[in-house]
Amino acid sequence: MLSITVNKTRCIGSGDCVESAPAVFQLDADAKSEVVNPTGAADSTIIAAARSCPVKAITVMDGDTQLFPLPKK
Numbered sequence: 001m002l003s004i005t006v007n008k009t010r011c012i013g014s015g016d017c018v019e020s021a022p023a024v025f026q027l028d029a030d031a032k033s034e035v036v037n038p039t040g041a042a043d044s045t046i047i048a049a050a051r052s053c054p055v056k057a058i059t060v061m062d063g064d065t066q067l068f069p070l071p072k073k
């Protein structure tokens with residue numbers, strides 16, 4: 001299972017992640033994204049949702065490996 005975190009301070013509530021993976025992300029009462037079900041979509045869909053975030057507020061980890069954003073070399 002992927003570990004997904006949303007930086008709510010950075011999130012601007014654009015809803016892109018919710019549109020990409022509505023079973024995984026929902027906007028909370030403050031219009032900030034939160035993870036409601038980390039297994040609600042295929043891993044590739046979750047990564048695509050993280051990539052769709054205009055402010056890169058979503059981090060996706062697989063164990064100790066960070067899948068998104070990819071660490072800079």
Ligand code: SF4
Pocket residue numbers: 006010011012013014015016017018032033052053054055056057058
């Ligand atoms: S795409 Fe990014 S800014 Fe938009 S709601 Fe999701 S986490 Fe927030």
